[in-house]
Amino acid sequence: MPTEHRFVDSALAAGDMARRIAVLLEDAIAARGVATIALSGGRSPRPVLEALSQARLEWAKVIVTLVDERWVEPDHADSNERLIRETLLQGEAAKARFVGMKNDAADAYAGQPACEAAFAQLPWPIDIIALGMGEDGHTASLFPEAKELAEGLSTKALTLAVTPPAAPHQRMSMSARAILSSRHIFLQISGAAKIAIYDRALAGGPVEELPIRLALNQQSVSVEVWISE
Numbered sequence: 001m002p003t004e005h006r007f008v009d010s011a012l013a014a015g016d017m018a019r020r021i022a023v024l025l026e027d028a029i030a031a032r033g034v035a036t037i038a039l040s041g042g043r044s045p046r047p048v049l050e051a052l053s054q055a056r057l058e059w060a061k062v063i064v065t066l067v068d069e070r071w072v073e074p075d076h077a078d079s080n081e082r083l084i085r086e087t088l089l090q091g092e093a094a095k096a097r098f099v100g101m102k103n104d105a106a107d108a109y110a111g112q113p114a115c116e117a118a119f120a121q122l123p124w125p126i127d128i129i130a131l132g133m134g135e136d137g138h139t140a141s142l143f144p145e146a147k148e149l150a151e152g153l154s155t156k157a158l159t160l161a162v163t164p165p166a167a168p169h170q171r172m173s174m175s176a177r178a179i180l181s182s183r184h185i186f187l188q189i190s191g192a193a194k195i196a197i198y199d200r201a202l203a204g205g206p207v208e209e210l211p212i213r214l215a216l217n218q219q220s221v222s223v224e225v226w227i228s229e
């Protein structure tokens with residue numbers, strides 16, 4: 001059962017999540033000399049990333065990477081790398097090392113081997129994996145109707161290319177194996193529609209129906225959820 005942090009206001013939830021991330025990054029640096037965090041894209045993370053960017057940490061000892069990426073140039077409006085650079089990697093936090101997913105390959109499928117090689121160099125397990133969730137129950141870029149979903153849930157690889165059934169752009173995504181190769185999973189849930197899907201996911205059922213279940217219905221990695229109306 002995940003640890004839930006409930007707030008009436010998403011801004012308060014974002015500030016609390018950022019503070020908790022900063023504490024765990026500090027603990028990781030104290031314990032191992034380095035801290036790693038993998039971040040999701042989309043709209044929800046922005047206030048968390050802006051708040052985290054203000055944290056007083058030894059940022060040069062932090063590695064920041066992505067849970068997934070849209071296969072677009074890093075200056076594209078939909079790029080998760082662009083989101084991270086614009087919000088988190090500012091000021092002192094710009095000293096962190098960023099390991100992105102997008103490379104020069106023409107498409108995500110051609111780009112996957114180089115991305116996999118780069119991810120294999122990260123110091124696993126990742127200290128914190130920050131997930132979002134769509135209203136279809138997807139997380140990372142593991143979409144319920146994607147043809148690569150079964151691969152994403154079963155592969156030993158850390159990354160895979162995905163063509164979302166409805167969302168724009170090919171994606172590079174962490175696999176379920178990569179997401180569960182972590183010390184802490186954080187999940188942001190906001191709004192009634194997502195809360196209903198979250199509750200349904202918790203009630204159990206096939207992970208293929210609601211891929212967020214890969215994180216919620218397991219006991220090996222601690223899961224904390226920030227829930228706001």
Ligand SMILES: O=C(O)[C@H](O)[C@@H](O)[C@H](O)[C@H](O)COP(=O)(O)O
Pocket residue numbers: 040041042043044045067068069070080131132133134138139140141
């Ligand atoms: O690249 C992405 O879009 C994310 O990694 C994706 O999995 C996101 O977390 C959900 O789609 C929720 O997105 P919102 O926060 O915008 O609702």
